Amino acid sequence: MNIEIREQAPFSVVTLGGDVDMHSSRQVRQQLLDCLARKQPLLVDLAAVTYMDSSGVASLVESFQVARKQGSEFALASVARPVMAVLKLARLDTVFPIYTSVEERLARVD
Amino acid sequence: MSDRLSLTIESSAALPSDIGLLASIAQDFASSPEMGATLANAIHQIMTYMEAEAASIFLLDESGEKLTCVACAGPVKIDGLTLAAGQGIVGRTVSEHCLQRVRDVAADRDFSGAVDQLTGFCTRSILCAPLHIKGRMLGALEVINKASGDHLFGEADAQLLLALAGMVSLAVHNARMAEALVEQERMRRELDLAREIQRGLLPTPPDAGFPVCGVNLPALEVSGDFYDFFMLPDGRIAWGLGDVSGKGMNAALLMTKTIALFRCLGKNEHDPARLLAVLNDEIAETARFGMFVTMIAGVFDPASGELVWANAGHQPPLWRGADGGYRELEAAGVALGVLSGMAYDAQRLNLADGRLFVFTDGATEGHDEHGAMLGLPGLQTLLERHAGLPPEALLAAVTAALARPGVRLHDDLTLLAIGR
Numbered sequence: 232m233n234i235e236i237r238e239q240a241p242f243s244v245v246t247l248g249g250d251v252d253m254h255s256s257r258q259v260r261q262q263l264l265d266c267l268a269r270k271q272p273l274l275v276d277l278a279a280v281t282y283m284d285s286s287g288v289a290s291l292v293e294s295f296q297v298a299r300k301q302g303s304e305f306a307l308a309s310v311a312r313p314v315m316a317v318l319k320l321a322r323l324d325t326v327f328p329i330y331t332s333v334e335e336r337l338a339r340v341d
Numbered sequence: 342m343s344d345r346l347s348l349t350i351e352s353s354a355a356l357p358s359d360i361g362l363l364a365s366i367a368q369d370f371a372s373s374p375e376m377g378a379t380l381a382n383a384i385h386q387i388m389t390y391m392e393a394e395a396a397s398i399f400l401l402d403e404s405g406e407k408l409t410c411v412a413c414a415g416p417v418k419i420d421g422l423t424l425a426a427g428q429g430i431v432g433r434t435v436s437e438h439c440l441q442r443v444r445d446v447a448a449d450r451d452f453s454g455a456v457d458q459l460t461g462f463c464t465r466s467i468l469c470a471p472l473h474i475k476g477r478m479l480g481a482l483e484v485i486n487k488a489s490g491d492h493l494f495g496e497a498d499a500q501l502l503l504a505l506a507g508m509v510s511l512a513v514h515n516a517r518m519a520e521a522l523v524e525q526e527r528m529r530r531e532l533d534l535a536r537e538i539q540r541g542l543l544p545t546p547p548d549a550g551f552p553v554c555g556v557n558l559p560a561l562e563v564s565g566d567f568y569d570f571f572m573l574p575d576g577r578i579a580w581g582l583g584d585v586s587g588k589g590m591n592a593a594l595l596m597t598k599t600i601a602l603f604r605c606l607g608k609n610e611h612d613p614a615r616l617l618a619v620l621n622d623e624i625a626e627t628a629r630f631g632m633f634v635t636m637i638a639g640v641f642d643p644a645s646g647e648l649v650w651a652n653a654g655h656q657p658p659l660w661r662g663a664d665g666g667y668r669e670l671e672a673a674g675v676a677l678g679v680l681s682g683m684a685y686d687a688q689r690l691n692l693a694d695g696r697l698f699v700f701t702d703g704a705t706e707g708h709d710e711h712g713a714m715l716g717l718p719g720l721q722t723l724l725e726r727h728a729g730l731p732p733e734a735l736l737a738a739v740t741a742a743l744a745r746p747g748v749r750l751h752d753d754l755t756l757l758a759i760g761r
Contacts, residue, residue: 253588260630285586292679293631299680321635321654321676 233279234262241340242304243271244333248279251287260290267297272304276333283314288323295327308333359501362390366508376516380412380509387505388414391498393484395462398509399424399431400472400480408432408480415485417460429453434469434481440503443467444493468494470506474514482506532562539563539593542600544570549733552643553578555757556736558703558744565592566701566755567600571607576644579607582757583636583677584655584701591632599624599634599677613638614651614687617677621653621685624678633678637699641759646692648759651685653677656702659721661728663694667721670697696732696760698724703754707743715743732758 232255235246243266251259266273275291277283291307298305306328310318318324330336366383373379380398388396395415399408408431410422427436433451434441444466446452457464469483482505487494494502536559543557555568565588570580581603585592602620610616616638624634637658639650650658654676657669674685700720707715715723720739727738736756744750 289586289631289633291631292633295679296631320656321633321679322673323654323675323679326675326680 232259234259236262236266238271239274239333239337241272242274242333242337243269244274244276246276246279248281250282251280251290252282252284253286256284256286256290259287260293263290263294264297267294267301267303267305270301270303272306273298274306274308274330274333274336276308277311277314278309278332280311280314283317285317288317288321291327292323304328306330306336308336359504362386362501363504363508366505370508370512370515376513377411379512381414383509383512384412385414387482387502388484391484391494391501392487392489393468393494394486394488396482396484398472398480398482399435400513401426401435401478405478408435411480415462417462419456419460422456424453429456430467430469431481431483434471434483435478438471438473438478440471440499441467441469442494442499443469466493468498468502470499470502472506472510472513474510479510479513482509535590535593536562539597542597543568546733549731550761552761553580553641553757553759554733554736555582556740556755558740558750558754560703560750560753561589563590563593564753564755565589565596566703566753567596568699568755568757569600569604570757571604573608573611573640577611577640577642579611579638579640580699580757580759581607581636581638582655582699582701582755583634584753584755585634586632586676588752591630595624595628595632595634595678598627599636603636603638607638611640612687613640613649614685617651617653617674617685618683621675621677621683622681625681628678633676635676639759641692646760647689648692648697649687649689651687653683653685656700656705658697658699659717659724660690660692661696661698661724665725665728667725669717692760694760696758699757699759701753701755703750703752704739704743704756706752707750707754708748709742710745732761 232249232251237244295305308330309332310329366386369379369382384396384398397410397413400411401408406426408424408426410419413419424432426432430441430443430452443449446464465486467483467485469481471481472479553570557564557566565585568582570578573579583599585595602623606619607616635655637650637652637655641648652673654673657671660668660670672688675683705715705717705720709715723739723742727735736758743754
């Protein structure tokens with residue numbers, strides 16, 4: 232698993248790659264929560280994720296819930312097929328804001 | 342330790358009595374069930390035999406930052422005294438991992454007079470050996486002020502103290518292992534208890550011929566999956582099956598909450614869609630760490646064959662029609678606990694002579710005898726292979742195929758069958 236964070240005003244863009252599983256999801260969770268603590272809108276780029284288990288999904292759900300509670304934006308972008316399959320099963324694709332790419336969301340910034 | 346012991350034997354002139362002391366202390370270590378008393382007894386023997394005025398054993402704490410005196414002998418009691426890991430001659434022994442012989446502490450700048458100031462004792466010379474096991478530092482064993490001869494600890498003393506330190510190290514290590522085992526055993530009993538309590542939450546197997554039955558096999562001691570069913574006053578049967586995200590104790594605790602809520606609220610709310618909406622709000626309010634539950638709840642009327650159900654993000658159940666064909670029933674809402682205020686749609690069908698199978702991913706992600714993941718087609722094949730059996734026997738055959746002897750389940754395995 233690899234994780235990259237970049238600032239692309241006004242967003243923090245977190246790019247995940249590889250397997251997000253029981254071993255790596257703790258780190259993913261911490262990084263996402265750290266970004267949210269700065270109250271910046273957060274975009275998670277999932278294009279390079281090859282596998283995501285329920286602990287990985289839980290870190291996305293928790294971040295989504297925290298963002299909602301504090302009134303900041305949380306969205307997914309470029310969701311890779313294996314991740315989308317997992318999200319669709321639990322119908323999470325109907326609650327997470329999902330963009331085809333980071334650029335698509337950035338283009339909508341006023 | 343045996344190397345050091347042989348070194349002692351070669352270099353010590355007072356061989357028979359050294360062996361006597363080592364034998365006596367070894368015997369104590371081997372026979373005593375209580376570490377503290379054994380070390381206290383040993384340190385007195387060591388002090389007396391080595392003709393020192395005082396002796397003590399210091400052990401490192403778990404963080405490796407502090408040294409605490411756990412046993413002492415001599416005119417002043419320093420049990421419980423704590424030093425920083427690098428402090429004084431004891432600290433130097435631990436940080437340098439080797440024996441320290443200080444013939445005149447006044448000339449050693451590492452000597453800390455703090456203990457003497459505190460106790461009024463007057464330290465002149467120190468011999469201090471490290472306690473370690475397999476390269477891991479445990480602490481130090483020290484003797485202070487040789488009371489006889491030239492009042493200095495000699496080479497023979499050093500070799501003997503190293504041999505004694507080896508024995509003390511082993512004794513401390515063994516005692517800690519024993520403590521860890523006791524703790525492990527306690528945890529295991531707690532888990533067994535949790536498992537029993539969880540099993541008690543599942544419905545008792547109904548009489549033969551009852552139209553709903555289920556099976557749950559946890560992959561670990563406790564399960565994040567559950568199923569339940571119970572009779573409603575009008576003769577219909579409420580049923581549910583769910584899977585909590587994640588594994589282990591946190592999933593098991595949320596499972597316990599969900600099944601309790603289902604049974605309690607399901608007795609009054611007979612509309613599965615509304616029931617899931619209430620469960621969702623309850624779980625969303627309190628679930629932590631983004632945990633969620635996928636669940637199907639339904640009501641079956643054995644008199645008419647009418648089946649109503651709603652799905653919260655769970656994998657589609659399989660309907661086997663009377664013609665032997667299988668169909669996935671896909672409609673579903675969001676998993677429970679993600680976001681409050683969700684609505685769910687009730688689905689209906691008449692089961693007639695068919696059966697409905699509801700299951701967790703432990704079933705589809707189970708492996709066949711060739712090690713290949715079953716997937717939905719594999720599960721369907723397995724269900725069809727045993728379709729002639731009554732539902733209880735069918736579920737038993739499917740679980741037996743997935744949880745073969747010697748095969749470790751990767752996930753909890755839960756199945757529910759509705760219809761005869």
